[in-house]
Amino acid sequence: MQTRAVNQRVQQFIEICRDHGLKITTQRVAIYEALIQSNQHPTVDMIYRLVKRDFPHISFDTVNRTLTTFADIGVVDVVEGFGGPKRFDPDIENHHHLHCTTCGKIIDFKNDRYTDLEIPASITKMFTVISKRVVLKGHCADCAIEQ
Ligand SMILES: [Zn+2]
Ligand SMILES: [Zn+2]
DSSP, rough: OOHHHHHHHHHHHHHHHTTTTTOOOOHHHHHHHHHHHHHSHHHHHHHHHHHHHTTTTTOOOHHHHHOOOOOTTTEEEEEEESSSSSHHHHHHHSSSSEEETTTTTTEEEEEEEEHHHHHHHHHTTOOOOOOOOOOOOOOOOHHHHHH
């Protein structure tokens, strides 16, 4: 990812934290940066390993709590329904996922038709939809070759 894009996202992150009265610490910024740079919907453990390089004394628990706080204020998303450890998504714009059931990779994609998907009245009657995400399960190119 371009440095400029990273800076922009960090700037946006700092603003959202401020809006929620969350103190900006170098550690929190480092955790967020690790998240946007990893580009693979990482688990707490993956972020922990990345951040530990610069903050050798940081604990897994701190990283876990920080990511949960980020999700609470909406600056990151938690990827739902894949079983296993929780995965985090720094892209809070509307997008969709390809999920490789072999290696667990989650690939982002945009599609206006999916985003504009009409919700049937039978659902809107009983449920207020606040976001929509289409998840396509299958095998990524790397895994398809191996089979
Ligand atoms: Zn795969
Ligand atoms: Zn995503």
